[in-house]
Amino acid sequence: MRLKDKVAIITGAGSGQGKASAKLFAQEGAHVIIAEWNEENGKQVEQEIRDAGFNAVFMKTDVSNEENVRAVVEQTVEQFGRIDILFNNAGIGFSARSKYTMSSLLKTPLEDWNQILAINLNGVYHMSKYVLPIMINQESGSIVNNSSLNGIQGVTGADAYTAAKGGVVALTRVMAADYGKHNIRVNCICPGAIDTPMIAEVLQNEKFTESFTANPLGRVGKPEEIANAALFLASDESSYITGLIMPVDGGLNAI
Ligand SMILES: NC(=O)c1ccc[n+]([C@@H]2O[C@H](COP(=O)([O-])OP(=O)(O)OC[C@H]3O[C@@H](n4cnc5c(N)ncnc54)[C@H](O)[C@@H]3O)[C@@H](O)[C@H]2O)c1
Incomplete structure (x- = not known):
């Protein structure tokens, strides 16, 4: 019960890493708020967690919509009285490529650039903007941001995504610097290739699978492996860690 009675927004x-984290956090005693814009999936995860005897509530959320985010944070405080953990995990990537361009800068129209940043970067800003005052008031809190290896390496082929993820890394550092005095920790995970719906289709392609497994551990990661890292950073076990940019990538960043 490493998160006993903590209130955690994920x-x-x-889906994917967020879903695995919601299940793990709930098993560890947290009241989990499933902040997800896909209603069907969000409700399904809520049901699965409740069926297993743990606590979760789905709140329909579009992280790119500031008003919506404000309302969700307000509702959380009304219902639970506090917010201990915020896992800024929502993002769009390769699986959204029929809607938004995942390509190099010259091939990325401004509209798509703006949309990708609106979700992957502004989403972190919106959630943090409304959760931080609650945490400051409590004089405690742990924020975990989900970036990507793209945020720290020059991975080509999805430049708006990469810029957004780099922004998440930079924002993590400055938030850690700004809010440490309020006993709020802010850390960041940089996943390598993780077997979730986001890259499911690419994983069918041998060429990509080869590059995704070209790491010291020789395989792609599982969403549960990100959930374990998020749990550590969210929990009091990491009480002296803030501003950490932590690759969880089978060692890819080391080579
Ligand atoms: N899968 C990978 O290989 C990989 C690698 C590095 C980083 N990441 C990052 O990890 C995070 C989790 O991705 P995943 O792999 O679990 O993918 P996923 O597609 O399985 O899950 C992403 C979830 O975010 C939700 N979402 C998207 N936009 C949203 C919005 N505006 N508001 C609310 N919810 C929204 C989706 O509906 C989905 O449920 C993302 O930020 C992603 O960029 C993934």
Whole structure:
């Protein structure tokens, strides 16, 4: 019960890494708020967690919509009285490529650039903007941001995504610097290739699978492996860690 009675908002918890984290955090005693814009998936995760005997509530959330985010944070405080953990995990990537361009800068129209940043970077800003005052008031809190290896390396082929993820890394550092005095920790995970719906289709392609497994551990990661890292950073076990940019990538960043 490493998160006993903690109130944890997890964005994008209807799928992949967010879903695995919601289940793990709930098992560890947290009241989990599934802040997800896909209603069907969000409700499904809520049901699965409740069926297992743990606590979760789905709140329909579009992290790119400031008003919506404000209302969700307000509702959380009304219902639970506090917010201990914010896992800024929601994001769009390769699986959204039919809607938004995942390509090099010269091939990325401004509209798509703006949309990708609106979700992957502004989403972190919106959630943090409304959760931080609650945490400051409590004089405690842990924020975990989900960036990507793209945020720290020059991975080509999805430049708006990469810029957004780099922004998340920089924002993590400055938030850690600004809010440490209020006993608020802010850390960041940089996943390598993780087997979730975001890259499911690419994983069918041998060429990509080869590059995704070209790391010291020789395999792609599982969403549960990100959930374990998020749990550590969210919990009091990491009480002296803030501003950390932590790759969880099978060692890819080391080579
Ligand atoms: N899968 C990978 O290989 C990989 C690698 C590095 C980083 N990441 C990052 O990890 C995070 C989780 O992705 P995943 O792999 O679990 O993918 P996923 O597609 O399975 O899950 C992403 C979730 O975010 C939700 N979401 C998207 N936009 C949203 C919005 N505006 N508001 C609320 N929810 C929204 C989606 O509906 C989905 O449930 C993302 O930020 C992603 O960029 C993924």
